[in-house]
Amino acid sequence: MSLSQLSPLLGWCAIINLGLLLWWWIAFLIAKDTIYKIHTRWFALTRPQFEAIHYCGMGLLKLANLCLFITPWIALQIIR
Structure with a gap:
């Protein structure tokens, strides 16, 4: 999977x-x-x-979303 494919995937995962x-x-x-x-x-x-x-469950979901999808998506936007 290329970086150009990974960025939209992470974005959609975060939105979902x-x-x-x-x-x-x-x-x-x-x-x-x-x-x-x-x-x-x-x-x-x-x-x-x-x-x-x-x-706590809502907080954990929010934290996981931030760490696993939003932060990597932002990093990919920066290096583009």
């Missing part, structure tokens, strides 16, 4: 991941109680644990 993060945030904002009820059927979670898990 940001879309997933946005979808997760909106779903959590709108249907937090429903999601909590579903998760507590499977796991013994308190509300603070549930919120912390989702908050």
